[in-house]
Amino acid sequence: MAARKPKLAVWKFASCDGCQLSLLDLEDELLALAGAVEIAQFLEASSAVVAGPYDLSLVEGSITTAHDAERIRQVRAQSKALVTIGACATAGGIQALRNFHDIDDFIAAVYARPDYIETLATSTAIADHVPVDFELRGCPVNKYQLLEVVSAFAFGRRPAVSGHSVCLECKMRGTVCVTVAHGTPCLGPVTQAGCGAICPAFDRGCYGCYGPQDTPEMPAISTVLARHGMAPRDIQRILSTFNAAAPPFREESERHDAAHDQG
Numbered sequence: 001m002a003a004r005k006p007k008l009a010v011w012k013f014a015s016c017d018g019c020q021l022s023l024l025d026l027e028d029e030l031l032a033l034a035g036a037v038e039i040a041q042f043l044e045a046s047s048a049v050v051a052g053p054y055d056l057s058l059v060e061g062s063i064t065t066a067h068d069a070e071r072i073r074q075v076r077a078q079s080k081a082l083v084t085i086g087a088c089a090t091a092g093g094i095q096a097l098r099n100f101h102d103i104d105d106f107i108a109a110v111y112a113r114p115d116y117i118e119t120l121a122t123s124t125a126i127a128d129h130v131p132v133d134f135e136l137r138g139c140p141v142n143k144y145q146l147l148e149v150v151s152a153f154a155f156g157r158r159p160a161v162s163g164h165s166v167c168l169e170c171k172m173r174g175t176v177c178v179t180v181a182h183g184t185p186c187l188g189p190v191t192q193a194g195c196g197a198i199c200p201a202f203d204r205g206c207y208g209c210y211g212p213q214d215t216p217e218m219p220a221i222s223t224v225l226a227r228h229g230m231a232p233r234d235i236q237r238i239l240s241t242f243n244a245a246a247p248p249f250r251e252e253s254e255r256h257d258a259a260h261d262q263g
Contacts, residue, residue: 008056017044022085054080059085063123163215165188189216192212
């Protein structure tokens, strides 16, 4: 009798779907993955749904409505393991910029009939609502890191996804440091690897799309950014993008926001 394949479910909350597409973008590896696990719930790819419980749930997106706050608890209850994927699920995403302002101002600026909108004042990470077994950062996530995470949980081992910085990826591909060589502001030293250091390879500074690495030295990177001409407001803004609500980025950006206000 053949062994039962682990049941995989993929769930979407507030997001652009890009991290789910990273799974479909596996192409050459996708058939092998489908042969190793039972893809029981993945509405981005198929309307066919197999009822839970599930051995592994991948969750994309942040919590922005009361309905989703309840729904993620239901997902957690029917999942043996739950992994969050992407900046939205691990840090609230770009939509977490609402956390720093009045949400009613955003709604009034975007919608002709704001009275139809029901939303929370904040966008929060999945881990703020339910226990999470592993977080895979990135905007979007690296498809090979995602494959490693699925394989690891499907077969009962810890994912081998390192938490080092983008700087190491620059050194591995032989990219000259854009800050040292050209004075270009770069968040590579505090950002988790996974993108392949794409921006520095094209003489651009890292924008921090993969969120904070395991041991980010935020005051140190701010000192370097200031040394290369960035004012407190500029530092606050460069830290307030796709991972604005990730604690290390949020705390450092708020410190520079306060410094700007004090003028």
